[in-house]
Amino acid sequence: MSKVNWQNYACNGFYDELLAGPGQPRDVSRMLCEYLAQLDARELADHKTAVDVAIQMMGITFTVYTEGSMIDRAWPFDIVPRIIPLDEWQRTSAGLKQRVQALNMFIDDLYHDQKIVKDGVFPAEVLAQSVNFRPQCVGITPPHRVWAHICGSDLVRDKDGTLYVLEDNLRVPSGVSYMLENRNVTKRVLPELFATGRIQPVDDYTDQLYDMLASMSPRPGDDPQIVVLTPGIYNSAYFEHSYLAQQMGVELVEGSDLVVGEDDCVYMRTVDGLQRVDVIYRRIDDMFLDPEAFNPDSMLGVPGLMRAWRSGKVALANAPGAGVADDKVVYAFVPEIIRYYLDQEPLLPNVPSYLCMFEDDRKYVLDNLDKLVVKPANESGGYGMLIGPHSTKKERKIFADLINANPRNYMAQPTLSLSTAPTLCDEGMEPRHVDLRPFILSGGQSTYVTMGGLTRVAMTKGSLVVNSSQGGGSKDTWIVDTKRG
């Protein structure tokens, strides 16, 4: 590993988060870039080792499913933080709040009067084919009429520096624990840089989450019994489930720990006998939540849970059925959804999207498969996608057939020139593509957006795939107040 020389850092025509060009750190990142440049090769290598040791010692892991077995891997982390100026972040937060507020109104409308469909803003056939619409939820009004209490939206920056929303994750978005732990690791390794007081803290997330969950309790006034429901130790996000329960001081439960009584209340099995549960932060997908209501073969869920939720004896976050708005085809309608419910212009732009269900769009997509990214409506984790410029002729043929067979299930977007950030690789300091996942909490009274979020980085040169299940890494994200100090 050699000493960092920013003069040799090639941006290759992409927008770089830290540098405007070779040898030109941006205002927000000048301090960091200078710090890194004055380290000699040995010190730099020592920093990298310190990170690896900290991560291993803190036991920050994620689980991957590879070749038929589960492996617990150390969390891949890059030492160089990604930096965003505070004023830009404040504008972005406002846009995210607006977006999630509209999405919650949209979900609530779909399960009640469906005004947006009747008014012709949202096509009935999209709704009819949504695999995440749950008829079991029709007519239910959750506390505060909020369905997606915890949302993780993915943001990407294009060549011109504009931040776009790439998708909204409204089912069981994960990553926030890594955001918090990344900060803890950076504090251990780069303590000098925090001394200026310009880096905004991130660690009130779990307090905010607790307060939001507590506000949903069906027994107000009492000390609510909150639990985190996990599919178990072999889930890829188990670390996070456990981490959040620990940070909030609540029980981490599995389906088998809960039982629904004849009285429709949910109880957990404890050493003191059965104890009533008020709020469940569930990290199990809808279909596995309750074998009585959904997948009867589910071993993960709790029989009768939907019955308890419907009768208002327990609150669920996120509400079952919230995923109806977490759909890459619905995504294309979000700007319209914002205008419809809030009568406002969207503050954050969507990536231009082509819906294969519309004939013109479909024709354009099929003619330009080699230039576009094609996504299925309901997959997450980067699976089942076609990345046009990197695809083979055979792959494009397969996708053309898939699209023609089920046009509603596919949408396409132009390949964005994802921004890069300097990343410490074996070859030295190199640009790697990044995205950003902030988390938005929606309670009855207030909406909270994390200070920054989880920056994911594609560790392989030239790669755009940032998912940790597919070799992605992560960075600490600094929101820096340039006006202070």
Next chain:
Amino acid sequence: MLSRVAESVYWMARYLERAEDTARLISVNSHLLLDFPKATRLGWSSLVTITSSDEVFDKYYTERDEESVLSFFCGDRRYSGSIVSSLAAARENLRTTRDVMPQRIWEEVNQLFLAISHQVEAGITPRNRDAFLNRVIRSCETVNGMIEGTLSYTQVRTFLQLGRSIERADMTTRIIDVRSENLLPRTPEEMTPFETLQWVSVLKSLTGFQMYRQHVRLRVRGPDVLRFLLQDVRFPRAVACTLTQVCAELSQLPGHVRALAAAQNCLAHITSADIPLLSSEPDQLHQYIDQLQIDFLDLHDAVVDTWFTLLHEKEIVAQLAQTQTQN
């Protein structure tokens, strides 16, 4: 506290204690054998018998020599009682209970497991054996220190102490059992000059030599050692002392009648032991310890039935519904 979590905490403590006690056992055996290079009767084979692992050992090994026994006890993942397996199991149980345990305990156990797995792969040799075993013992002691210093007096701690004490009582009786079988004179003529040293090794494997000296103040003799290890109420590894702790922990838990009775039954068996008889009759001692282990099993079952499996849950749920409708 969740029953499932209580169960994991309980097993975590048992596995950690097992790893530590196994390391102590090997450590003392090694030192003893250095003093008696030719004493094959004491050999490595007795370790296999102490831990009732003859069957699994003989399945994978042909010789009960130092190398085989060491690799079996330290690093063999096929044997569930090996140090590396015990630590793996402790870590697995801890992984599911991280939300209730102080972070540093997880870090210590995780680090220990990673370091041990690494060393085991590199191979345990007579030269690095001491460092290896000391690493295990010291880390387990560190964890116990963290529990003492940072874990609140809640049910989490209660189940930790329960698991640790029950495992410790079990391991102590095992050590007495087989050591005694080797050590007790079948006939007075068989008495060897090694006797004292062998009893010292029993005490040392429990780190009890120093405390024994302070309490007993006599030369090391079989009956005194046996009385000390079974009945002393001040030495933390003596069976009576661990069981007294178990009784105190149990009485803090709801619905403890059956489990407490089982623990008191164990304790009564210990305090009523006829030490002079047991120390002169190896067969009696062996039978006596067999009976003790059955008592420990009863105690374990009572704990499982009462707090982990919630035997009468269905009736409770039905009753809840009734009281609700009455209200």
